[in-house]
Amino acid sequence: MAAAITEAWRDREPSLDEVIRKYPEVPPLVIIKTDVSRRGVDFTEAAMDAVDPQRDATLYRGIYTEKKNARLPNGFLLRDGTTIITDLIRGAPPEYNGGRTPYLVDVSGGKVVITDQGRVIEEVVYWPKPDYFDKTTTKGTPMWQTLVARPQRVDINIYQNCDFWKEPEMGCKFCAIAATYHQHREAKREFLDYHDVVETVAEVLKQPGRLRMIQLCAGSILTGDELLDDEVDQYVKLLRLLGELFAEKKVLTQLIATAYNERQLRRLYGETILTGYTADIEVLDEKLFNYICPGKAKYIGYEGWKNRLYKAVEIFGPNAVNTGIVSGVELIQPEGFRTEEEALEKCLAQAEELARHGVSAAQTIFRVAPGSPLKKQKAASLDYLIAFARGLDEQQRKYHLEASFDDYRTCGNHPNTDLMRIA
Ligand code: SF4
Incomplete structure (x- = not known):
């Protein structure tokens, strides 16, 4: 009851x-x-x-x-x-x-x-409705099933599941992607059709002023000759198809994906239109990362994740790489920090290490997702979340970081990047 x-x-x-x-x-x-x-x-x-x-x-x-x-x-x-x-x-x-x-x-x-x-x-x-929303692709797929539109960008979620959830207890504990997929499997395809996606993006481009950026984000794919090779193949293929819609070699795009090795990162940067790369570390503490993101910890590790982000900065250049954090998940009980003061101090210290290496952080607010293993936890206090946003903003100014692909105009989901508008 x-x-x-x-x-x-x-x-x-x-x-x-x-x-x-x-x-x-x-x-x-x-x-x-x-x-x-x-x-x-x-x-x-x-x-x-x-x-x-x-x-x-x-x-x-x-x-x-x-x-x-x-x-x-x-x-x-x-x-x-x-x-x-x-x-x-x-x-x-x-x-x-x-x-x-x-x-x-x-x-x-x-x-x-x-x-x-x-x-x-x-x-x-x-939010205003985009022009493509009620149209269908030539295969008859409704375009609203193919792209997600924010006021400023479109999102492509090509893989609707995540391989971490295919191993028992390996998914990130705050995440409901697999629960959502399995609950509605009869209505969802595991993979979107590439040609449906490209056709819908072409339709979006017909609406003047609508699109600032294309974002790609989906669950992890662990398979391939080397770990994650199939995931990288998927994005290279899709980004190359999207590239045919543009005359330019590089187009404002963001890929939110797993942390790749150097060869995979060089491939993505060298062979596609991609300009922005994000690999979400989710929680800025190694012990909690191991507990909350056991799949990421098992296959890549906390230090490994950070090192892959640093390598991405070398390849993609300044202000092109960041990491998402689920702000407040570090306070889950009984595993998390006991006080908000301790969490703020320790997590901002970790964020500063990332910032020193050219990696900014994008703060997404942790709120319990029905269907996720953390569904009985609670979000942090508002006071804590604003102090965290300010701390990240100060660091990003100190290290001259501007991940414009994740700012208030382009993404709009992160309180700390909302503060970038202030001179
Ligand atoms: S890697 Fe992403 S999609 Fe997969 S379980 Fe973690 S948060 Fe969810």
């Missing part, structure tokens, strides 16, 4: 207003976005009625989402263009996440607003 929902959690951590007052140098809209990512959202009937499937981008089927839903928006824009991705922050029952209740999206005065306990926090607009 679900635990009773109370609001007692509010007395145990600083409120949104207190955190906004504590960090006057951080835009309040970035703090609101972080808190919405941390607590999640629900929608009133009025907010869902305000979704216009002809005008707004609605929920598609992706690697972390179960099915298309024309009543739910895919994301929000705040007044300054700050992005909130709603498909990543829905769904966790509030009896998890430390009992924290989600924000409620409602309609007030004719505007769609985020509310908390009946109080209007901020106005939002739903």
Whole structure:
């Protein structure tokens, strides 16, 4: 039986207003976005009625989402263009996440607003729907099944599963990719069709001003003559096909993938249009990395992961390589850091080592994902997440790092890179 929902959690951590007052140098809209990512959202009937499937981008089927839903928006824009991705922050029952209740999206005065306990926090607009969304490829595949569109970029998730989950207990514990895939296997293909993808990207390019970057991200493929060779083959093939759409040799693109060896990295850089490379270390502590990401630890290792990132900087050049962290997962209990102070100090020290080597970090907020092994854990406090964002931002300025492919204009999912807009 679900635990009773109370609001007692509010007395145990600083409120949104207190955190906004504590960090006057951080835009309040970035703090609101972080808190919405941390607590999640629900929608009133009025907010869902305000979704216009002809005008707004609605929920598609992706690697972390179960099915298309024309009543739910895919994301929000705040007044300054700050992005909130709603498909990543829905769904966790509030009896998890430390009992924290989600924000409620409602309609007030004719505007769609985020509310908390009946109080209007901020106005939002739903992401605009891209022109390709209702079209089909020549094979008859709906294009909404082929690409995911943010306001600024398209995402290609070519492999909808992850090989780490094919070995018992080897997947990253916060990740629901395999749970989502298996739950909806009858509706999902394990691999997207290359030609469907390229045809859809060609269609996106017809819409002026829509596309700033193409991003590729999917689960790991461990097979091949050498570990990960099949994964690299897949991306080389796809990027070369995409390259035929452009006259330029290099096009603003980001690959979020496993940490490759030098030969594989040189191949990707030398043979394709790729400009940006990301290999997510997920957690900035070796012991916790081993526990939370056992597959990555077994096949590559924490130090090995970092060394592959450093090699990527040599190959891709400055400001072209970064790593994603799941901010707050380092506080899971009983394995994680006991206090937020200790976690902040130790993780920022690790982030600084990466930054010294030219690797910036992109902070994604940990929030329990239904179906993942960590589903009963809770997100960090808002105070901690903002202190972490500031710490990363300071380091990235100190080491002159600007991963423009992951900034607020291009990705929009990371509170720390949202701060790059501040002069
Ligand atoms: S590498 Fe880890 S986080 Fe990425 S898809 Fe696989 S299990 Fe999930």
